[in-house]
Amino acid sequence: SNGLHLDIRFCGSVDAIRALNEGRCTLAGFHTQKNPSRTSHTAKAYRDLLQPGLHKIIGFATRRQGLMTAPGNPKQLTHLADLVRTQARVVNRSLGTGTRVLFEELLSQAGLSVHDLNTLPDEEPSHTALAEAIASGRCDAGLGIESAARARGLGFIPLVQEQFHLVCLKSALDTSATLALRQLLQTQVWMQVLNSLPGYQAQDSGQVQSLSEQLPWWTFKRPKTTG
Secondary structure, three states, rough: OOOOOOOOOHHHHHHHHHHHHHOOOEEEEEEEOOOOOOOHHHHHOOOOOOOOEEEEEEEEEEEEEEEEEEEOOOOOOOHHHHHHHHHEEEEEEOOOOHHHHHHHHHHHHHOHHHHHHEEEEEOOOOOHHHHHHHHHOOOOOOEEEHHHHHOOEEEEEEEEEEEEEEEHHHOOOOOOHHHHHHHHHHOOHHHHHHHOOOOOOEEEOOOOOOHHHOOOOOOOOOOOOOO
């Protein structure tokens, strides 16, 4: 044992970074499409929460997100436009979750809006809760991760491979606890465990990443000069 003890709380990406900034945790997880643009929903969601010089990003994994459907995909959904065509009952993820941000991003990229969908009024706080809502027949589809769909025996239509990052304050990057976690994430044993999960693939696990490469919109604002 390396003496590493983790106290884990599960919440959405946006809420996790808020907790980090408020001193309620040491590390937060968040996920984005690869190289999100400066005008993306991702940039709008995270730009005011993450600050160059204050935060550091650590690699973790890639994972597949897509449409979770009833077993056998009875509505024959293949892409987001099919949700509009079939008016399938959709349950959205809660505000404050990275998947809610991603869903709005993917809809925008497809020229669609949430208002085009047959969206039920309730929202689900987790991938597992959404999978259960579909399995129970309360709704037909929703955006979620492959591992949650497979665990519940649901259909899954992959839509995007996303980057999953960890973020900490710069001041915590080289503390003994964070260093121990970074070292653990780089071991073959951990990578084998991660790669065994449906839809997950280790990528740069435990490595400090380039902010400009991962989040191109995350740039220093140069102070205005006078004189």
